[in-house]
Amino acid sequence: MLDDRSGKGDAAIKLFPDGAGGIVCNWKGETHTFFADSGRKLSNAERAKRKRIAEQAKAEAEAERQKLASRATSQVMTVTQAATKATADHPYLVRKGIAPSGLLVEMAIERLAELIGYHPKASGEPLSGRILIAPVSIKGQPATLEMIDEDGRKSALYGGAKTGGYWCTNPLPKKVDGVTVLIGEGVATAISAHEATGHTALAALSCGNLERVAHAVRAKLPTAEIVICADLGNGQSDAERAAHAVGGRVALPTFTDGAQIDGKPPTDFNDLHKLAGADAVRTCIEGAAEVKAPPPAKPGDAETQSYGGGRFEVSKRGVFYTGTDKDGNEKPPMFICSKMAVIAKTRDAKSGAWGRLLEWQDDDRVTHRWAMPLDLLQGDGADVRRELASMGLTIAPTKAARDMLSTYVQVWKINARARCVERLGWHGGVYVTADESIGNSGEIVVFQNAHAIEPALSQAGTADDWRQSVGALAAGNTRMVFALSVAFAGALADVAGEDSGGFHLRGGSSSGKSTALKVAASVWGEPSAYVRMWRATANGLEGLAALHNDGLLILDELSQIDPKEAGDAAYLLANGQGKVRASRTGAARQSARWRLLFLSAGEESLSALMARAGKRANAGQEIRLADIEADAGAGMGAFEQLHGHGTPAEMALAIKDAATRHYGAVGIEWLRRIVEDRSSLADFLHNGMAQFVADVLPAGAAGQVQRVARRFALVAVAGELATHYGLTGWQQGESEQAAKACFAAWLDAFGGAGNREERAILDQVRAFFEAHGASRFEDMSADHDQRIINRAGFYRTGVDGGREYIVLQESFKREVCQGFDAKAAIKTLVANGWLERDGDKSQRRERLPGMGRVRCYVFSSRMWEGES
Structure with a gap:
C-alpha cells in the first residue's frame, strides 16, 4: 500500500477517535488514511466528514x-559540535579495516545520550x-545522525529526516566539470570506495534511498560522473x-568462488576491501557499467490520485491520465508530460x-524548480x-492533454507548504539565495524572481581554494582586504541593524581600483x-539593488552615469527604497526595498562628477558614498605587498587570475556560518563596532562622521568574523587595520570630523567676500561718490579695528547663501560668531547711506580668523 519495506516492522498506525478508521505512516514519512467498510453506501455528509477527518489527521501528522x-x-x-574526530582505533573501524574519514566523529554513549535526551537503540538493544x-x-542542511557502536549496531536520530539524506566522506565538489561521485549504501562501503579511488563517496544509508541521493547529486553537479556502488543481493x-535515473553507472563487487567473511558470503565493497585490498575495489569501480534499460518497477513506484472518474498516475515514465468512457470502461x-512533481502549495x-x-x-x-502562481492557470x-x-x-501536443496538465497541477493533493519571497537575503532566520534557502524555518522558502536580470551568484573551486589563493594574495594590502571585508559585511547589515551605504574607490587609470572590485566580487560569483x-x-539600479538585497552590489566606472x-543614484541605493509607482488599476504598487552595501570605483569622486554638471554634492550624498583614495600610499597603487611578484601590474594579474578561477564557494560557506550563529551575532557585532568607532572617531566628531564610522566598523568586524571562521587565512586584526586605514583616507578627503554642511556654508560665505569684498x-x-556696480551692501571699520560687511537682505538670500537653506545658514553663521546679532534677532537695523534705517546682516571680522 505504501511501497514499504517488507518484514521490518517499520509502519505506525494511529486510529481516529471514532474508531472508524485511522492513518498509516511508513519509514519514508508517507501517509495513507483508511476507513472501515460499514457495508452500506455513505451519505454525502458522512463522506464529507470522513474527508475532513482524514485531512486533519494528515495535517497533524505532518506538523x-x-x-x-x-x-x-x-x-x-549540538552533537557534532561537542563530538571529537573519530580515531583509527575504534573497534568498528578496526573490524572493517578502514581509516576514519575526516567527516566522521565519535563520542561516548553516556555523553551522547545526555545531549540528545535518550539512549539510542538498535533492534531493541541499547548502543554501547x-x-x-x-x-x-539533506540539500546541504543537517537532518539526522547515523550512530554506530563498537559492535556495529546502528541507530538513526529519533525524528530526523532520512529520505534523500546522505553522509559524505568529504565535501562535494563545487560545480566542477570532470568529477566523479560514488554512492553506496553504508558508511563502511563509502569509506572503502573513497580510500580506493580518492573520489568523494556518499552513504545513502539504505538501498531504497539510493535513487533520491543520486537525484540530489545530479541536481547539484549536473555534469558529474555518478557511480552507484551496489551491494549484491536485494540492493x-x-x-x-x-x-x-541519473544517467550514471553501477559498480558491483567481484569475489572469488567460495569467499567468506566472518563465516558469511561477502556482499559489499567493504567486504571486498578486506578480502582483496584497495586495488580490487578500485578496479571494480573503474569497470562500472552503464544501465541500458530501466529495471522493472517495484510495486507502488507510480503515485496515483483519483479525479473525474479516472486517475492521474505519476511515475518515471511521466504524468498520465487514465479516464473512462460513457460505459465505464x-x-x-x-500522456500529459514528462515526470513533474507538485512539491508544495506556495x-x-x-x-x-x-x-x-x-x-x-x-x-x-x-533539475528545475518553479513557484508557479495559480492565477496563470485561470486563462x-x-x-x-x-x-x-x-x-x-x-x-x-494535443489540446486534451494540455488542458489536463492544468488540471493535474491544480487538483494534485499536497499538504506541504512553501513560502514564496520576491527578495533574496534574510527572511527571519533563513537566508535565501537564487538556488537554495540556508537555514531552517520549518517550511520551504522559495525565491521567485520578479526581475528580468538574473542573480549573478555562481561557484568555481572550493572555499579552501579561494582562501589559499585570493585570500592569501590580499593579505597585507589594505585596499584589497577592505574590499573583501565589504563583500562579507553586506549580509550582516540586517543583523547589525545598519542602513544601506556605499564605498567609492577613487584613483587614476591602472591604480588597482577595478582589481579591488573583482577581488571583492570573487566572494560571491564570477567577477x-x-x-x-x-x-x-534609475529603474535599472532599483532592479540591481533588489537582486543584491542583504548582500553586496558592485558598480564600476562612476563616470559612466x-x-x-x-547624486540621486547615491541617495537611491543608500535609502533602500525605490520609487512608488501605480499599478494598472491606478492604485499604488508596493515599491522595491532592499538593504545592502555597495562598492564603487572611478577616476573621480561623486562631488567632482556632479560639479561637471554644475551641481554641488551635499553632505548627505557624500556620506552615503564614502570616497576612499585607491592609492594606498606605498608607491604601488592599491598594493602595499606584492607577495613575490616583481611589479604591481604582475601582482594585479595574479590576484585577478586567482579570482577568476576560485569564486563563490567562500560566500556560501560564509552564509552557512552566519545563519547558524545569527542568534548570537547581534551582540558580537554591536560590541565590536562600538570599539572600532571609539578607536577611530576624533573628539567632537559630527553625527555625519559617526554614521560613516559605523559603516566602516561593520566592514571591519565582518572581516574579523570571516577570519575567525577560517575563511580568509588572515591574521586576526588584519581586517580591522585595513578598515582603519581606509577610514582615515575617507576622513582626510571629507575634510575633517566636523559637520560637512556647516563647513560648506562657511567656506561659501568666506569665498563670497573674498571675491566681492572690494x-x-x-x-x-x-x-565722495562711489561707483558700485551690482551693489551687495556696505563695509565699515568695526570697534576692534577690523572690517565689517553689511549685506542687504536680498543679496544675502540670493547670493551669499545660494544653494543652502537660509535659516540653517544663519544658525551656522551665528554659532561661529560671524553674524552680529540684535538681541535674539539675526538681523540688525542700520542707517545706510541713501537708504535710511533698514534691516540687514552685519558680518564681523571674525570670519577671517583661522580656518572654517
Missing part, C-alpha cells in the same frame, strides 16, 4: 513530523561504548534504478498569491506551458559577471 525534524536538526548541530557518528544532510536492483492512459508572507511549487528534470537531467494556461517548455519539460556598471537608469543623476561693497565712511 508532528516537522516538529520532530526541527528538533533533530538542532540535536545534530564509543559511538561513531556520521552527520546526515542491486535499487542501485540499477538509481543509476538509470477504462480508456488507454493519456503563498507569500501575507498568505496571498497562492501557487504550486513544481519540480522536474530536463533531458540533460538538470488557457498557455503562459504556464510556455514557461515549463522553456525549462525543458516535455508536454503532450566579470558579478561586477556591474554605473551606466544604468549621467552627472546630473549621480568690488560690490560701498565704503560707509567715504566723503
Whole structure:
C-alpha cells in the first residue's frame, strides 16, 4: 500500500477517535488514511466528514513530523559540535579495516545520550561504548545522525529526516566539470570506495534511498560522473534504478568462488576491501557499467490520485491520465508530460498569491524548480506551458492533454507548504539565495524572481581554494582586504541593524581600483559577471539593488552615469527604497526595498562628477558614498605587498587570475556560518563596532562622521568574523587595520570630523567676500561718490579695528547663501560668531547711506580668523 519495506516492522498506525478508521505512516514519512467498510453506501455528509477527518489527521501528522525534524536538526548541530574526530582505533573501524574519514566523529554513549535526551537503540538493544557518528544532510542542511557502536549496531536520530539524506566522506565538489561521485549504501562501503579511488563517496544509508541521493547529486553537479556502488543481493536492483535515473553507472563487487567473511558470503565493497585490498575495489569501480534499460518497477513506484472518474498516475515514465468512457470502461492512459512533481502549495508572507511549487528534470537531467502562481492557470494556461517548455519539460501536443496538465497541477493533493519571497537575503532566520534557502524555518522558502536580470551568484573551486589563493594574495594590502571585508559585511547589515551605504574607490587609470572590485566580487560569483556598471537608469539600479538585497552590489566606472543623476543614484541605493509607482488599476504598487552595501570605483569622486554638471554634492550624498583614495600610499597603487611578484601590474594579474578561477564557494560557506550563529551575532557585532568607532572617531566628531564610522566598523568586524571562521587565512586584526586605514583616507578627503554642511556654508560665505569684498561693497565712511556696480551692501571699520560687511537682505538670500537653506545658514553663521546679532534677532537695523534705517546682516571680522 505504501511501497514499504517488507518484514521490518517499520509502519505506525494511529486510529481516529471514532474508531472508524485511522492513518498509516511508513519509514519514508508517507501517509495513507483508511476507513472501515460499514457495508452500506455513505451519505454525502458522512463522506464529507470522513474527508475532513482524514485531512486533519494528515495535517497533524505532518506538523508532528516537522516538529520532530526541527528538533533533530538542532540535536545534530549540538552533537557534532561537542563530538571529537573519530580515531583509527575504534573497534568498528578496526573490524572493517578502514581509516576514519575526516567527516566522521565519535563520542561516548553516556555523553551522547545526555545531549540528545535518550539512549539510542538498535533492534531493541541499547548502543554501547564509543559511538561513531556520521552527520546526515539533506540539500546541504543537517537532518539526522547515523550512530554506530563498537559492535556495529546502528541507530538513526529519533525524528530526523532520512529520505534523500546522505553522509559524505568529504565535501562535494563545487560545480566542477570532470568529477566523479560514488554512492553506496553504508558508511563502511563509502569509506572503502573513497580510500580506493580518492573520489568523494556518499552513504545513502539504505538501498531504497539510493535513487533520491543520486537525484540530489545530479541536481547539484549536473555534469558529474555518478557511480552507484551496489551491494549484491536485494540492493542491486535499487542501485540499477538509481543509476538509470541519473544517467550514471553501477559498480558491483567481484569475489572469488567460495569467499567468506566472518563465516558469511561477502556482499559489499567493504567486504571486498578486506578480502582483496584497495586495488580490487578500485578496479571494480573503474569497470562500472552503464544501465541500458530501466529495471522493472517495484510495486507502488507510480503515485496515483483519483479525479473525474479516472486517475492521474505519476511515475518515471511521466504524468498520465487514465479516464473512462460513457460505459465505464477504462480508456488507454493519456500522456500529459514528462515526470513533474507538485512539491508544495506556495503563498507569500501575507498568505496571498497562492501557487504550486513544481519540480522536474530536463533531458540533460538538470533539475528545475518553479513557484508557479495559480492565477496563470485561470486563462488557457498557455503562459504556464510556455514557461515549463522553456525549462525543458516535455508536454503532450494535443489540446486534451494540455488542458489536463492544468488540471493535474491544480487538483494534485499536497499538504506541504512553501513560502514564496520576491527578495533574496534574510527572511527571519533563513537566508535565501537564487538556488537554495540556508537555514531552517520549518517550511520551504522559495525565491521567485520578479526581475528580468538574473542573480549573478555562481561557484568555481572550493572555499579552501579561494582562501589559499585570493585570500592569501590580499593579505597585507589594505585596499584589497577592505574590499573583501565589504563583500562579507553586506549580509550582516540586517543583523547589525545598519542602513544601506556605499564605498567609492577613487584613483587614476591602472591604480588597482577595478582589481579591488573583482577581488571583492570573487566572494560571491564570477567577477566579470558579478561586477556591474554605473551606466544604468534609475529603474535599472532599483532592479540591481533588489537582486543584491542583504548582500553586496558592485558598480564600476562612476563616470559612466549621467552627472546630473549621480547624486540621486547615491541617495537611491543608500535609502533602500525605490520609487512608488501605480499599478494598472491606478492604485499604488508596493515599491522595491532592499538593504545592502555597495562598492564603487572611478577616476573621480561623486562631488567632482556632479560639479561637471554644475551641481554641488551635499553632505548627505557624500556620506552615503564614502570616497576612499585607491592609492594606498606605498608607491604601488592599491598594493602595499606584492607577495613575490616583481611589479604591481604582475601582482594585479595574479590576484585577478586567482579570482577568476576560485569564486563563490567562500560566500556560501560564509552564509552557512552566519545563519547558524545569527542568534548570537547581534551582540558580537554591536560590541565590536562600538570599539572600532571609539578607536577611530576624533573628539567632537559630527553625527555625519559617526554614521560613516559605523559603516566602516561593520566592514571591519565582518572581516574579523570571516577570519575567525577560517575563511580568509588572515591574521586576526588584519581586517580591522585595513578598515582603519581606509577610514582615515575617507576622513582626510571629507575634510575633517566636523559637520560637512556647516563647513560648506562657511567656506561659501568666506569665498563670497573674498571675491566681492572690494568690488560690490560701498565704503560707509567715504566723503565722495562711489561707483558700485551690482551693489551687495556696505563695509565699515568695526570697534576692534577690523572690517565689517553689511549685506542687504536680498543679496544675502540670493547670493551669499545660494544653494543652502537660509535659516540653517544663519544658525551656522551665528554659532561661529560671524553674524552680529540684535538681541535674539539675526538681523540688525542700520542707517545706510541713501537708504535710511533698514534691516540687514552685519558680518564681523571674525570670519577671517583661522580656518572654517
